[in-house]
Amino acid sequence: MSGKRRIPVKPERMLAELDRLRRIGGAGKGVRRPAFSDADMEARVWLAARMKEVGLETIVDPWGNLFGLPPGDGPCLLVGSHSDTQPLGGWLDGIYGVACGLELARAARETGGPRIACVSFQDEEGRFGGLTGSAVWAGTMAEDAADRLTDAQGITLAEARRRAHEIAEVREVPPKLFSAYVEAHIEQGPVLDRTSEMLGVVEAIVGVRSTTLVFSGEANHAGTTPMPMRRDAVRGFYRFANELDAAFAPLVTERTVWTLGRIVVEPNAPSIVPGSATISVQMRDPDATRLDRLLAEALAVARRVAEAQKLDLSVSIGFTADPVPMDAGIIEALADAAARVAPGRWRRMPSGALHDATNVSRVLPSAMLFVPSIDGVSHNPDENTKRSDLEAGLLALAEAIPQL
């Protein structure tokens, strides 16, 4: 364990800034600050001003990603997340990581600590696409493809991002300026809250496999069609779902999740034997090999049930993302720091949701630190985290960063 001293952050400053930012786009307990909305622009201008105050150079790239760069030469650490929100989101999703980056950069500047840059990526919450700013920045999405993305009103990202210059000087900010990326974020799930833990060191952002299955049978009169003559699509669905649970049991770990979230039945009337049932199957796991095996197993179960129930089956493969492991060195530094800041009240865990670190990890060693979400609530005005947990996250970063 290195003995380099903790960056002397002042958590109360960060908390005051989070309270201030909550009012930019504030709507009741929640916040409306979608990418490139007036509120989003106001928040980014406000953040740029704070960065400038402590001598960071503020630059916005052409995609609206706002950077605060410390003076000096050579690659430095990048800390941040995003400051845009869901159409009606909570007060911490994204901005907590940006506020941590700002306070860490500021405290380091004030006390001669390490060089730290901070960032707020743009459109993480998907007014246009989701993770768009970090995707283009890290080169995982082509610029012309990004520019063609549209919001719900048909406005293109190409059009919306013309406002970037209102935030700061517009210039490319190449990843090579940075040595690594650390993102703090609320968990957006119930694990830390239920276990009364304060910190989660993210080992991997889980991968996703998904498929849409359509069981097709024959819609018939529910009174006149005897059971053996039915080709009941809903029966296909529920037999499939039960057999899937049994088939998955020996293959999964406690970190695997699978969800049948969307069911559409036709014609969907009490007196008609269902003619078709469309089902979404989504699997998430930190291990790509396991994910592939689960997908194959799901399709095998579906085919077996369709045959047994005399149903037709059509399969389409949906959203697919491979797991993204976090950087082993940063994980260990964060784990050491978490053990000191919150002894016995932290854990290693996967991230079940995607974050900007998913993209940034393609170009920089990256890692994430979670703080609890009360009741697991997020993307909702009720989203909240204890102030002591928000402080703990900042302190753990302040402890870990000097060791990197």
Place this chain on the structure above:
Amino acid sequence: MSGKRRIPVKPERMLAELDRLRRIGGAGKGVRRPAFSDADMEARVWLAARMKEVGLETIVDPWGNLFGLPPGDGPCLLVGSHSDTQPLGGWLDGIYGVACGLELARAARETGGPRIACVSFQDEEGRFGGLTGSAVWAGTMAEDAADRLTDAQGITLAEARRRAHEIAEVREVPPKLFSAYVEAHIEQGPVLDRTSEMLGVVEAIVGVRSTTLVFSGEANHAGTTPMPMRRDAVRGFYRFANELDAAFAPLVTERTVWTLGRIVVEPNAPSIVPGSATISVQMRDPDATRLDRLLAEALAVARRVAEAQKLDLSVSIGFTADPVPMDAGIIEALADAAARVAPGRWRRMPSGALHDATNVSRVLPSAMLFVPSIDGVSHNPDENTKRSDLEAGLLALAEAIPQL
């Protein structure tokens, strides 16, 4: 077996009339003749003219039910069904039974056979309510309640039935004018077609029990919510459905059917653990005691699954109808006739759908005879029956009626 001779019907006349009626409201292979539509009025006027031609007195009651009464005193047999159709229905549903009644009454008149009246009930297919004409006529629905029924455009039955006088003289036609009721109808199911049988003697119109179940859990992020922390409403649904099949197995007969026809999931998105699932459960059986037991069992299974899955359960009881047994004497006469007309190619069976006989049986000894529906199709322009089967149904009635 009585030796009274068969009424000398002429099936080719009936088939020609069915072909003619198919063109009144004809739409492709199907027919559009909802109650009190212009096409329905035209068909009833046309039927009234045929009745008059053979010396039947034509009367329409205030609800649009058209009767053709033979001269003479004392109660006589009533034969018929309905001539209205679904918004786009087939060419045989209802009108086949009316055409049989017309040909039987005519052939009996021509040859000094028994006194036979014929009837076309109104609104069987539910522009306003379903079985409305026979329900009011048999006293199972109050007149003021019927008059308040509205169609999809908000037109009341009270308003629509003002056209009754266009059909024939309007007068009450009390049930006491008749001794019994016989209704021929297409099966509207697949049983006779699959077994290549020609005739079905209906023993009972099945009863119905139905309930709507709502399993409620908690909608959560499908990535961040570990499996043991989920309260997944869809999981509640599919566990329930499987356990229901197992629980019903020892309780049902080959005549029992049950259907989970309507499933509504909220929020119904691939990445969200389902927060609620609403399910319709409908059971049909010729035996009321069995139906009550099945409903009780379904609710018990739902409660057990909800508890095991930590879900809330709300239950509402839906459409309920007791089974209606057909008249034993007429059943036997029809069975004897079926055995002579289609030896080895007939069966006793329940009716899984409701018919006007459901209501008429409250005031008159009633029975039904089925002919096959090709592929079990009905309420569809493709609805069809072999001409030889349509003839067989008429001949069986002609054989049975003199024995009543």
